Amino acid sequence: xxxxxxxxxxxxxxxxxxxxxxxxxxxxxxxxxxxxxxxxxxxxxxxxxxxxxxxxxxxxxxxxxxxxxxxxxxxxxxxxxxxxxxxxxxxxxxxxxxxxxxxxxxxxxxxxxxxxxxxxxxxxxxxxxxxxxxxxxxxxxxxxxxxxxxxxxxxxxxxxxxxxxxxxxxxxxxxxxxxxxxxxxxxxxxxxxxxxxxxxxxxxxxxxxxxxxxxxxxxxxxxxxxxxxxxxxxxxxxxxxxxxxxxxxxxxxxxxxxxxxxxxxxxxxxxxxxxxxxxxxxxxxxxxxxxxxxxxxxxxxxxxxxxxxxxxxxxxxxxxxxxxxxxxxxxxxxxxxxxxxxxxxxxxxxxxxxxxxxxxxxxxxx
Numbered sequence: 001x002x003x004x005x006x007x008x009x010x011x012x013x014x015x016x017x018x019x020x021x022x023x024x025x026x027x028x029x030x031x032x033x034x035x036x037x038x039x040x041x042x043x044x045x046x047x048x049x050x051x052x053x054x055x056x057x058x059x060x061x062x063x064x065x066x067x068x069x070x071x072x073x074x075x076x077x078x079x080x081x082x083x084x085x086x087x088x089x090x091x092x093x094x095x096x097x098x099x100x101x102x103x104x105x106x107x108x109x110x111x112x113x114x115x116x117x118x119x120x121x122x123x124x125x126x127x128x129x130x131x132x133x134x135x136x137x138x139x140x141x142x143x144x145x146x147x148x149x150x151x152x153x154x155x156x157x158x159x160x161x162x163x164x165x166x167x168x169x170x171x172x173x174x175x176x177x178x179x180x181x182x183x184x185x186x187x188x189x190x191x192x193x194x195x196x197x198x199x200x201x202x203x204x205x206x207x208x209x210x211x212x213x214x215x216x217x218x219x220x221x222x223x224x225x226x227x228x229x230x231x232x233x234x235x236x237x238x239x240x241x242x243x244x245x246x247x248x249x250x251x252x253x254x255x256x257x258x259x260x261x262x263x264x265x266x267x268x269x270x271x272x273x274x275x276x277x278x279x280x281x282x283x284x285x286x287x288x289x290x291x292x293x294x295x296x297x298x299x300x301x302x303x304x305x306x307x308x309x310x311x312x313x314x315x316x317x318x319x320x321x322x323x324x325x326x327x328x329x330x331x332x333x334x335x336x337x338x339x340x341x342x343x344x345x346x347x348x349x350x351x352x353x354x355x356x357x358x359x360x361x362x363x364x365x366x
Contacts, residue, residue: 003280003297004070005205006098010125014209014241015104019043019073021244022269041073047273047284049295051327051357055286056293058335063292067284069273072098092136092199100203100280102272103129107221107238108211122208122221123228130178133199137179140198141170158192165189166196173200180204180233203279204229206236207272215240216263237275239268283356286327287311288336304352308362318366322348327357 009015023043046066056064074094095101105122145166151159169182178200184190193201206229208222218226218238229236247255247267259267277283281300285307286293296310304324309316325336329344336359339345354360 003099003276003282004072004097005100005102005276006072006074006095007102007104008074008095008129009104010106010128013104013106013125016073017245018104018207018209018239018241018268019071021241021248022071022272043071043073045069045071045269045273047295047297048270049284051284052286052293052295054331055288055327055359058331059288059293060290061288061293062290065292065294067295067297069276071102074098092133095133095199095202096197098202100205100276102205102207102276104207104209104241105221105225107208107219107225108214110211120221122225126206126225126228130200134173134176134178137198137200138170138173141166141173141196144196145170161188161192165193169193169196169198169201178204178232204232204234205272205275205279206234208236208238209241210238212240212242212262214238215243215268235275235279237268237271239271241268244268283354285354285356285358285360287361288330288359298354300356302354303350304348304354304360304362305350307354307360308364311362314366315362315364318364319350320363320365322352323361323363324348324352325359326355327359330359 007015007019019041023045045068047069049066052064052066055061072094103126105125106120107122109120145163148159148162148166152163165182165184169179172179172181179196179198180201180203182193182201184193206225208218208225210219210222214222215238222236222238226236228234243262243264244267247258250258255267259265282297283300283302284295284297286295288294296307298307298310304322305316305319308319308322324346325339325344329339329342330336333339333342333344336345
């Protein structure tokens with residue numbers, strides 16, 4: 001499954017440079033002027049996970065296939081997007097199609113790179129984008145909530161639920177707060193809230209694009225962004241798009257040496273993915289054999305049949321049981337045979353909740 005993240009930000013904050021580096025492509029034209037990215041570029045990235053390589057080594061797998069993550073580079077936004085200014089309608093439509101928003105903020109000084117407001121202020125930049133998303137949601141709910149309230153008085157159960165939960169959201173939006181702070185009272189309200197597909201309901205990861213010297217510790221700009229994220233149920237990471245661009249094309253040993261010289265333990269991609277996984281409450285399970293070792297992604301709380309369905313719908317439909325070994329047991333006992341002999345291979349049924357790192361083999365009958 002993986003997940004689909006839209007990379008957004010004002011023009012010239014470094015989002016296309018970051019996209020190119022993350023996907024190790026030049027699919028997005030990085031240029032020093034607004035709207036150089038007109039159509040959203042999509043890059044598929046293998047999620048790095050050292051556990052997968054270890055499992056493949058133990059099992060002697062011929063192929064190693066990581067789970068995939070999609071990055072979507074979305075055209076830069078300007079004020080008035082919610083009213084169709086610039087590329088507004090396209091921008092908002094592209095955001096509606098992603099699972100989470102990676103909001104790139106400029107946290108560096110550079111006189112050679114033009115800023116649309118001629119000043120570096122990541123908080124103001126964030127608020128510019130957020131305001132346009134909030135205004136679009138506000139316009140939507142100011143039409144939908146009164147209509148739901150009217151139908152609710154006639155006894156419409158679904159309308160009553162919508163009037164309750166979306167009414168709460170509308171008040172948040174009117175106070176200038178994002179829809180993701182809404183607290184549905186039960187699963188029915190949560191379902192209606194999800195179906196509303198509000199832009200400010202999407203989880204947000206702020207990426208502070210800093211100068212190379214600040215990549216390890218951040219700077220005064222990024223500190224303010226982290227404080228903002230903590231106050232609004234969002235997440236933040238610090239990266240240097242310039243460093244990420246330099247890493248492209250390096251050999252693994254060369255890359256590791258370069259990162260160490262910069263005071264970094266890993267590339268920005270790994271930090272963004274890990275933060276994204278936490279943001280979307282995802283976990284990874286594995287299938288391992290002589291032909292291939294493969295990683296798969298499901299949401300936390302997913303049960304065994306749902307995990308089987310990530311591999312093939314027939315597996316979910318005809319699910320019988322899942323043979324499951326914890327990652328640590330698989331490694332410490334030298335693979336499936338050792339785990340089985342030690343009694344660590346478990347037979348799990350349809351109510352089993354998948355755990356991160358599970359090595360699974362599904363039995364099914366269609």
